[in-house]
Amino acid sequence: xxxxxxxxxxxxxxxxxxxxxxxxxxxxxxxxxxxxxxxxxxxxxxxxxxxxxxxxxxxxxxxxxxxxxxxxxxxxxxxxxxxxxxxxxxxxxxxxxxxxxxxxxxxxxxxxxxxxxxxxxxxxxxxxxxxxxxxxxxxxxxxxxxxxxxxxxxxxxxxxxxxxxxxxxxxxxxxxxxxxxxxxxxxxxxxxxxxxxxxxxxxxxxxxxxxxxxxxxxxxxxxxxxxxxxxxxxxxxxxxxxxxxxxxxxxxxxxxxx
Numbered sequence: 269x270x271x272x273x274x275x276x277x278x279x280x281x282x283x284x285x286x287x288x289x290x291x292x293x294x295x296x297x298x299x300x301x302x303x304x305x306x307x308x309x310x311x312x313x314x315x316x317x318x319x320x321x322x323x324x325x326x327x328x329x330x331x332x333x334x335x336x337x338x339x340x341x342x343x344x345x346x347x348x349x350x351x352x353x354x355x356x357x358x359x360x361x362x363x364x365x366x367x368x369x370x371x372x373x374x375x376x377x378x379x380x381x382x383x384x385x386x387x388x389x390x391x392x393x394x395x396x397x398x399x400x401x402x403x404x405x406x407x408x409x410x411x412x413x414x415x416x417x418x419x420x421x422x423x424x425x426x427x428x429x430x431x432x433x434x435x436x437x438x439x440x441x442x443x444x445x446x447x448x449x450x451x452x453x454x455x456x457x458x459x460x461x462x463x464x465x466x467x468x469x470x471x472x473x474x475x476x477x478x479x480x481x482x483x484x485x486x487x488x489x490x491x492x493x494x495x496x497x498x499x500x501x502x503x504x505x506x507x508x509x510x511x512x513x514x515x516x517x518x519x520x521x522x523x524x525x526x
Contacts, residue, residue, distance in 0.1 A: 280329035369403030
């Protein structure tokens, strides 16, 4: 088994129409670590994830995977490197025109794996996520929780070394949220991956994180281990994790006041 990768962000900044969304972000995601990024809506969490994935280009700064800047590599080499990455999108992002097994095996088929082998691997990971025997169903036949688990199966089917989760509990009821959280923990332990999760759920933070970074006003405001969360007396951090409207974070029309 290869050692889990390390992800380093150094001075990453990104602006849109003069508004700085990310402001000199410095962050280390350690090998084999489950790192969760939290923050208010609009704090820049999704922009940060898109920059790491190469979907957006930072205005400045570098993003290194095991010390290598993937995004300065030739496209052929970059695609080879990205083959070790899995992403669970917030809406699962399944292809409606494909049966479940083809969704799950999509990356493997793009990599050239023959159909019978890809189908076997897809059925295997569907069983891992508690959905045996559904490979021939279409996404429209699935519940929201089932779609999320199919999305997880697709994320891990090609055996990635890095997994990014974008709001994995969004839109799920409390029971299914617990199912997905338990599944994420089991997969993390089994696969020896480095993971970064964008999340609002403090339950997920307490149960799945090794370390937590809080984005606030475009910067990494707090970074701490899971065990340090309850010890922090910082008023901004405490207001966020306790979900209180009153405090130093003042909201106006649903947005943070400047």
